Amino acid sequence: MSPLSHDRYCDEITHQVGLLRAVVTSGADLSVTVPTCPDWSLQRLVRHTGGALRWAESMVRTRAREAVADDKVPLGEGPENAADLDAWLAETGEALVATLREAGPDAAVWSWAGIPTSGFWARRMAHELTIHRADAALAAGLPYDVAADIAVDVIDEWLQIVEFVQRAMPHDGARELRGPGRSIHLHATDATAGLHAEWVVELTEDVIVWRRGHEKATVALRGPLTFVMLAFYRRLPLDHPELEVLGERELLEFWLERTTFG
Template sequence: MSRLSFERYCAEIIAQTDLLATSIKDADMSVPVPSCPGWNVGQLVRHLGGGQRWVETIARTRATEPPSDTNFRDLSACANEDPEALVPWLVECGAGLEEALREIGPDAEVWTPLPGHRSRFFARRFAHETLVHRADAELALGIEFTAATDVLLDAVDEWLELLALPQMFEFHPGMRELLGPGRTLHFHATDTPEEAGAEWVVDLTGELIQWRSAHEKAAVAVRAPLADLLLVLYRRRPARSAGVEVIGDAELLDFWLERVGFG
């Protein structure tokens, strides 16, 4: 269940895009992005903006099949981007997506990569897609990544929801290797009030991946400030890094992180 409204997701697409634009406006676009191997900052921005325009097309045309995504997957032609052109282009991409989603509303029937086929899926997905790729760029450029607590909480929820979908075993068969007796993980944000519900348990002991918001003992626990915890979950920050505490079966955590990923 989403913590944020459709309108808030649309607003966050704009907000996160604008924050990214501000972070890169005077930056060297050729700086490599360690969390997206093979890309530099300019290529990362082209990927994100291209994805936003791809979803805008889906929304505006009420597409029932996915349009081609080659333009934001093959980034070999985008190695030498000019920030003076790239930054306003990115802002336009975010604004176009937000406008298209608001026009059709949360319940429009459109193609989505997962069951449901409603436009609300893309509003949430691209609010957090933009958030995480902003983090990629800022980490590469040495800028501290921060975000509103409610946005970070929902980003963790959404990521775990996606990973727990049975369809993920079809897309990533290696994820089945995660399942096994005694395999539980507890993620705990250390800088949020108790009422925020910033604790999550991932249960790998059954036939499917399951997760819940809960304070429970587990085979391994990871404790960190919320923004850092999100980055660990998305494999943007090593679990063995300053401010992150790992208690218990660290090999299980490594095993989990090796088999989940975000492009």
Template sequence: MDTARLATTLRTQTTRFAAAVTAADPTLVVPTCPDWRVRDLAAHVGQADRWAAGIVRTGVPAPIPDPADADPGDQAAWAKWLAEGAEELIDAVRTTGPDTAVWTLFGSLPAVFWLRRMVSDTTVHRIDASLAAGIVASIDDDLARDVVDEGLELLTAPTAADLLPALANLRGDGQTLAFVSPTAHPWHLTRTPDGVTRAHDRTDADVVVTASTPLLLSVITRRTPPTRATVTGDAALLDHWLAHTSF
């Protein structure tokens, strides 16, 4: 997605995320993020937008914030607070310039990285919020594809295990996984001694997961059990992959 579309998508996903968190009991434990209650989930998204905006404006590192330190206010005001955070990030990217190099957790990258990152983060947490509220989160196919792309790009980055040590467990000696949708390119992953490599031109693998792109997104991010998809091959390899990844 280009910068303009990313901005539009962030606004849309933030609005839908806000609708879900305001429909749920703020004290309810989020089933797919059991360390957080609904209020923490709302605080995280609004806080992360503002944190990313600050990085884009300054171009320098900032400590990863704790949602417990954010105050989203009364639940009735969450939608406004969340929208303001999204606009702050959009404005920061526009003002700084989407191609301007800024600090990220993966090295110096264009500022638009943070816009895409928060589109993905908000979309996945919208699924969390919807599950907590007991409503269905309908994700467009092209958005689901980009969120999967972005997530797997980060998980297979050379420095990913430095940020999430559990990812070191995904190293292997050639085991392969493929996630296949009829409306997207396949995601083919190979576990090597140096880490995981990614390709888009193969569907043969030791384990193959086939589903719609939105369902693959939910499976890959562990928001939906893989039994909802079609799994062929070594299911234990898939279980091991999912046990050592997080979004």
């Protein structure tokens, strides 16, 4: 359950930015509503994602000791037409990766999740891109896939975030996840290259407990790894034909409704 290497995250940021740029230049209607982020158009989604990358780059470059104010690196602002948006994304990705590589994984940088390092931001931005590119692909009607090691790490990080929110920033939804005797099993049916792509999540009286493994649980979500990742991130419905839910579906729905960044 160790994170991937810093270089791997930097490489993936470059890769995902390239794939997001391909969506922008595919001829897709940038005004279309994003089904998984219904308050946003495709253009707004891309500008938000690029803004998040620019915000993280500023954080790491300045070795920030607190969050950079939104008015210094505004989210959601950027070019409007496809050509300019493509060039803006390319510049954004190059700047972020250069800054992350210069910093290395251990530079002291503020973060909201109790991991105050540049390495946290490399991982977070790789996954931010991975998920928002899925949003973009779904909106544009384009195919989507992701490398298995990244998909596994996306799920690992999401569980770590939920655990952190329960411990450090408890809100009503996080509190409602507490309670003994309930568990969730995620089972990717197609993991390759020796990856152990199964997880067990136990809901306890304190915070969630999770681990990799194959165990009987209250409810199980099964399917190809990419589809399990997207469903667990609330990007695909549980009744998608590639997915199978076994056991108490209501518990999985309960979880998906309440897990959040806080």
